[in-house]
Every structure is written in C-alpha cells, then in structure tokens.
Amino acid sequence: MYLTHFGFYQYPFHLTPNTELFLGLAPHYEAIQTVNSALAMGEGVVTVTGEVGTGKTMVCRMLMSLFSEQTQLVYLPNPCLSDQELRQAIAKELAIVDSDAISVVDDIQQRLVALHRQQKQVVVLVDEAQALPDSAIEALRLFGNLETAQDKLMHIVLFGQPELDQRLAQHHLRQFRQRISFRAKLRPLTLQETVAYIDSRLMQSGGDERIFSLNHKRAVWRASGGIPRLINQVCHKALLMTYSAQQSRVGSERLFEAIHDTLDTYKPRFKRPLLWGWSHP
Template identity: 55%
Template sequence: MYLQHFGMHSMPFALTPNTEFFFGLAPHVEALQVLQVALQTGEGFIKVTGEVGTGKTLICRKLLNELSDEFVCAWLPNPYLSPEELRAAVAQELGIVLDEVRDQLHLTGLIQQQLLALSAQDKKIVLILDEAQALPDDSLEALRLFTNLETEQRKLVQVVLFGQPELDQRLAQPAFRQLRQRITFSYQLRPLQREEVCAYLRHRLAVSGYQGRPLFSPRAQKLLAQASRGIPRLINVLAHKALLLSYGAGLEQVSDKHLRAAIADTEDATHAPDWRWLWTGTVVLVLLVAVGLLKGVAW
C-alpha cells in the first residue's frame, strides 16, 4: 500500500485495537486511572461506557496488559451468552475442566471453590466483559449473583463492564436497581477535542515510523476533527482513506480534495458543507429576491 511511499513500517490507522499505539489522551488515561483505583478497593461493579469507536476495547486490553500478578482476570470479549453459557465461560477462564461438570448447580459450586482457592493465595479475581450492552437480562442477573460470593473480608470477584450508552439505559430500568446499586465506580468516555485529534494523528504516524513533514495540514486536521466528531475509530477510517487517495495521486501530503473524498465515502462521517456551492446558492437567492422586489415596485 502506501507504507513505502510515506516511509512507514506499519499501518498507522488500522482498526485493530493495538496497545502499541495507545496514546495518553485525557479521557483514556482518566478511564484507566478510575479502573485501577476501583480494582484496588476490591468491591462491586465497575462500569466504563462510551459511544461506538471511542476506544473502550483498547482501554480494556491496556488494562489487561498492565494488571499486576496479584490479579487473575477472566475476559469475555463476546458477552452475548445465556446464564448457563456465562457460567461455563467464566469457569473456563478460571481453569475449571468442564468435562467433569454434572449440572449447573455443580458448576456453580466448582466456580465458588476455585474462587476461594485463589482468594486463599491472596489473588484478586476480576471478570471483564466487553460489549456488555449485549448481555441478555437473565445473564445480567446471573452476573450480579456472582458478586454475592464473598468472604468475611472481601468479595471473591469484581466485575468490570465495558459498554455502549445503551448499557446505561438498560441499567436505569427498575428491574436492575440491585445491580445498579453495586456499581461503585463508573466512567463515561468522551470524544476527542480538536487539539487531541491533532496530537492523536501525530502520535500514530510517529509510532508507525513516519518522519517527514506533516502529512495533514492544519486545515485538513480541522476538517478531519469535524468529520470524525472526535471518535478515534472514525479518525482512523478517514485518515487511512485519505492516505490511500493521496498515495494514488502520487502526493506527499494529504490534500483537502482527497480528505473530502474520504469523508464523502464514509457513511458515519459528518459531511462538511461545500461553502462554494453554499455561497453560489446564497447569491442566486439574493438576486431572485431583488428581482421579485423590483417587479413588485414596478407593478
């Protein structure tokens, strides 16, 4: 593709949540700090919500990489599971052999025994669920019951929920008031501001090995921030397409023309108005009104 053309060794705007590209922007750092502090307290649910593409999965993986050896993590990236499937998935993550399980009651007992054994080793058990808004209602209740398992000193398991804003809407229902009261820490990810978008672009290009003059002009960065609404995934999509188009044209810098083409080709992007056509339309409208007024006077 364009790697050799721009002097890069890796794709700067891939959609895979690669922690090597993690950048310490305020919303992401704050979310990680909330998670780390909350996990040290050892109680209840922790919730991180944000719009699609704001970096929840990247933060999740960054957290998994940074937790110390005192933590035992069970990570469920796809939580669209029935209560039975949820228990089985947790058991597998905790190293329980499912072939020996007789029924759900037996499985719940094995999970509790494993949690007690890990707790006796001074281990903190964390259950992390990505895309938690997809959890069925029965599974949310089963998840709450997991947190009933405790010793006299502490809970045997903590639960971290990553989800879209729909998760907040679901938890606001009266049926989930017990679970909602157990959420001790929460954080809502916001989109990036314009200055953060510019820093984000520079950082990812630097990590990918780019060392030339700025690929995106200040005007292009402003347009990209507006079109992406500060959502990292959209920034990646638009920047990647713009680089492809610029490479195809043999350019060494992204042009406004190619960035606008990338925006027009991306359904979820906010399409900026073309001010040239808007100005032309305004002039025509003024002329028509003037002509109408003159006719009225003449009449």
C-alpha cells in the same frame, strides 16, 4: 499498500486496536485510572460506557496489558450468553474442567476461594455488556455477592455503549445497579486531542506528522466529531488515496474524498478546508 511510500513500519490508523499506539489522552487515561482505583480498593462492579468508536475496546486491552501477575483475568468478549453459558464461560476461563450445569456454581466458588488464598484478585471483563441478557446480569450479580469477611472474591468491569446505563436503570435490575461503585464515561476527543492523536500515531508508526496539515487535522476532527474510530477511518482512506495518486502529502482533494467516502453525517461541500467550517481552538 502505502507503508513504504510514507515510511511507516506499521499502519498508523488500523481499525484493530493497537496498544502500541496508545497515547493516554484524558478520556481514556481517566477511564483506566477509574477502573484501577476501584480494583485497588476492592470494589465489586465498575462500568465503562461510551458511544460507538470512542475507544472502549482499547481501554479494555490496555487494562489487560497493565494487570499484574496477581490478577486472574476472566475476559468475556461475547456477551450474548445465557446465564448457564456465562457460568460455563467463567469456569473455562478459571481452568475448571469437567463441570456440569449442577455443580458449576459450587466449582467456581471453590476456585475463587482457592485463588483468594493465593492472594490473587479475580477480575471479570465483559465487552459489549449492553447486549447481556437479564439472566446473565443476574448471574453476574450473584457471583459479585461472593466474598470473604473482608474481600470480594470476584470483581466485575462492564464495557458498553450508553444503552448499558439505560438498561441498568430499569427497576428490575436495581439490585445489580446498586452494586456499581464506580462509573467511567468515554467522551469524543477535543480538537487539541484530535491533533495530538493524529500526530502521535503518525510519528509512532515511523512517519511525519506533516503528512496532514493542521488545517486538514482540524477538518478530520470536525468531520469525525472527535470519535477515534472515525478519525482512523478517514485518515486511513486519505493516506490510501494519497498513495494511489503518488503524492507525499495528503491534499485537500484526497481528504475531501476520504470524508465523503467514510461519513454519512458531516460532509464538506467544498474542497478547500478554509470553507469546511472548522474553527480555531
């Protein structure tokens, strides 16, 4: 594709989260710090919420890469599980074999106690948690109740869209809601953060930050609303179209086409960025 053309050794705006390109901008850094602080204090349940594309999966993967050897990770990427399926998934992640529906809870509890004696902290990460059925949330609540005289045996971090907060606000889930000790919320990037985000990804991939002009970076921010996934989509398509035109810098026409091809919301009417409606920082 366009890697050699622009001097990249990897795609700077690939849609699959790449922890090597993590910049640590305020919203993501604060979410990671919130989760780490909660786990360090031994708190039971933490939630990380944000709109689609704001970087929840990236935060989740960064946390996974930062955990120490004393952390026993249980990662549940598929939340569409019944309570029994969730128990079996946790048992599998904890390397529990030959456990049936009757004994699985006792087997998990025994495993948690054994890990605690080894001074290991069990952390369950649930992605797309807004899709958890009520029965699975109740199963998590009961696991969260398992504790010694001083410590929780299982710590739970839920990643989800804002609908997760709406679901947990329901009266019948109040017992689980009351166990949430910390909440982190991801917001869209500001203009300055968007410019830093684009520049960092270009340079960390071996390219030149001047491939996009400052005016064009502002246009990307306005069009995307500061949502990292949309920034990636627009920039990736703009680079691809620029490569197809055999140009070395992204021009206004290529960026205009990329925005119109990607977004259904904000679409500039003119091909000159000075008329696209962005404002100075």
